[in-house]
Amino acid sequence: MEWWKDAVVYQVYPKSFKDSSGDGIGDINGITEKLPYIRELGADVVWLSPIYDSPQDDNGYDIRDYYKLLKEAGTMEDFDRMLSRAHGLGLRIIMDLVVNHTSDEHVWFQESKKSKDNPYRDYYIWKEGKRQNTREGLDTSKEQAWGDEPNNWGSCYSGSAWEWDSTTKEYYLHLFSRKQPDLNWENVLVREEIYKMMRWWLDKGIDGFRMDVISLISKLPGYPDGEAGESGYTSFEVTANGPCVHEYLKEMNRKVLSLYDVMTVGECSGVTLEEAWKYAGAEEGELNMIFQFELMELDCENGIKWDLKPLDFIRMKKIFEKWQTGMYGKAWNSLFWNNHDQPRVVSRWGNDSGEYRELSAKMLASILYGMQGTPFIYQGEELGMTNPGLSIEECRDIETLRMYQERLEAGCSRAEIMRSVHAKCRDNARTPMQWDDSPNAGFSTGDPWMPVNPDYKTINAGAQLQDEDSVFHYYKKLIRLRKTYDVFRDGRFTMEYKEDPDIIWYTRTGEKESLRVICNFHELTRAIKLPDNEEWGELLICNYPEIRKETELRPYEARMYLV
Incomplete structure (x- = not known):
């Protein structure tokens, strides 16, 4: 039964959703408390961003132990209680599956870097430098200069995707933070460990996975250089949709996913329409649907996130048409404006002024919710939450902080950089959920890990639940319409x-x-x-x-x- 075609998904970013303990960090018991709110909205599925044990270098997308929970999030007993409560309300739970990389504090990597003949060495991607044979005279205790890395691949978070290890005298690959080493999916033992972990969570009763950067798990043979950009490093997009990615996902489906009644959605950067048919085609045996990000590049100059340009509205319509017609009858769409990596859409492409905020938030929802696909609501989107205008000192996002420093050193003005931060920083979406007009927006009785958006006095769930004309109730009506008329689905x-x-x-x-x-x-x-x-x-x-x-x-x- 393809229940996920009729579902609406609500994404929870646990760290910012609801704090039940007063330590300023959202937790599992806070999620449990607010499940009836999600059900009242009309959602069917809750996607939880990572709550696994993690050093939090990248807010949980750097996992130290797949079988344990972050201490601040709560205990496994808390999780089991939350899962039971969700199922009792008719809600399904899907987890974030982060298996392109782990934390560098994961026991596999701790073993891998000990020696070249360690049994876990091949769990990660290690390569010699280009000038390996002339290294004897170099000071290997320091970070190596650009040009010696195995290739010119760049990290998504600025700089090289390679990190020098002075113990074994080789580089390891990290497409994201240096504390997020990439797993070697060519190693069958790695794949079997991942499948074992997936079965463990599914046997616990969860209802599927959102798969983080899953299109990056297969690397190009020989690790060739890509076309270098201004920084000297190629974009990480050169690694998307590698030659074995579909082979791996078919194997995952065969050994794990097909054995359960689950929902799967893959984050697929750089995917084409033709590739999407392979990832999410009804007969392909891989995933139910994917996230593609073509829309998210419409206000980026030359595809560079931080280089701002006005939205190309005509192009937006062409992209909608391309994916709605191109996927019809072949594969299933996902529908989203927001997630934990994107700024608030009402500030980005709507109008977050007092006069038009609610109207434009409802208009944006209407555009998306009339289309074919599974809608994803990011926490606070149903309230019309806005970008907060954080100072750089208030930002927590590793990507933003590195970009800020890099561009400052390159001679960009602080004002110019901050325009980009205010428009595109991932922290725009990560400020605490605005529950009511009490201190800290009802998120926590302690000091929140991130500042609360000052507009919480007027934009909050408590007020909107009482107002039949609110953005919340508009989303609720749209969801009800989608469940009433078959034309929305077919x-x-x-x-x-x-x-x-x-x-x-x-x-x-x-x-x-x-x-x-x-x-x-x-x-x-x-x-x-x-x-x-x-x-x-x-x-x-x-x-x-x-x-x-x-x-x-x-x-x-x-x-x-x-x-």
């Missing part, structure tokens, strides 16, 4: 107004009914016209109290009609 997609600079208009055509979704993406009032001999149909939802004119869209107005 209808064929057609984009209208393709070159219009302000309007997204598309139809979904099913066997019994059609859906018409019309949204004004900007604050200009726009005239619209229905094609001849057609009727508007039954209005299902609108983000204004009433329609003033059928042939006119007010700022950020959104409508859905059933035809």
Whole structure:
């Protein structure tokens, strides 16, 4: 049964969701407390970002022990109680599966770096430097200069993807932080360890996995140089969709996933439509769906996250059309605006001013929730939470802090760098969840690990639950509509107004009914016209109290009609 096609997923970032102990860090018991809230919204699945034992170099995506929980998160008994409570409410739980890399404090890596003949040496990717034979005269206690690394691959978090180890006189690969060494998936023992761990969690009763950077697990044979960028290092995208990635995922499915009734979604950076058919094709035997990030590059100059440019709205519509039509009947889409790595969408592509914040948040939701795929809500998105405008001293994100230092040293002005931080920093999404207007937004009775967004007095769950016209209740209505009409799941997609600079208009055509979704993406009032001999149909939802004119869209107005 493909239950995940009708599901709505709510992503919880545990560290920032709800603190029950008063230490300022969100925990499992806090999640348990708020499960009824998630169910009230209408979600069916809760995706938990990592809660495993971790040194927290990358906020939990550096795992020290896959079988233990972070001490601050709680105990395994707390987890079992949370899982039981979720299932009792009709909620499923999926966990983050982080298996491209581990923490450098994982016992496998601690053993791996002891010697070249250690049994765990081949659990990770070790290579000699380009000038290995001339190393005797070099000071190997210091970080090596660029140019000696095995190749020019770059870390996602700035600099080289290779780290020199003075004990064994070789480099290890880390596509992310140097404290996140990449696992060697070519080693069958590594794969079997991972499958064993997955079965352990599934036997515990969880309902699936979101797979972190899963498209990166297979590396190019020979580890060739890529095309170098301005920094001298190639983007980590050169490692995406390697030659054995589908072989590995088919094996994972055969040995683990197919034995359970689960939901799987893979984070697949750099994926093409054709690759997506392989990852998530109904007959491929790999994953149920993937996250692709083509939309997330629309406000990046030359694909560089921190180099800002205005949103290309026409291009956005083309990307929607490409994935909605290209995946139809072949594979299943995921739908998302936000996650723990992206800024708040109402600040990014909506309008977070007081006048238009709620309207634009509802409009953005309408665009996505009329499409085919499984929607993912990131905590606080259903409230229209905004970017907080953090100072660099308040930022905790390793990627942001490294970029800031690197660009400062390169001569960029602090003001220019901070514009990028305020627009794109991952910490935009990681400030504490805004539960009510009490101190610390009801997140914690202690000092939160990150500052609370100052707007929590007006933007919080407590107030919105009481307001039938709130962003929360709008999301709730959209979710209810998706569960009522088959056309949301099965209808064929057609984009209208393709070159219009302000309007997204598309139809979904099913066997019994059609859906018409019309949204004004900007604050200009726009005239619209229905094609001849057609009727508007039954209005299902609108983000204004009433329609003033059928042939006119007010700022950020959104409508859905059933035809």
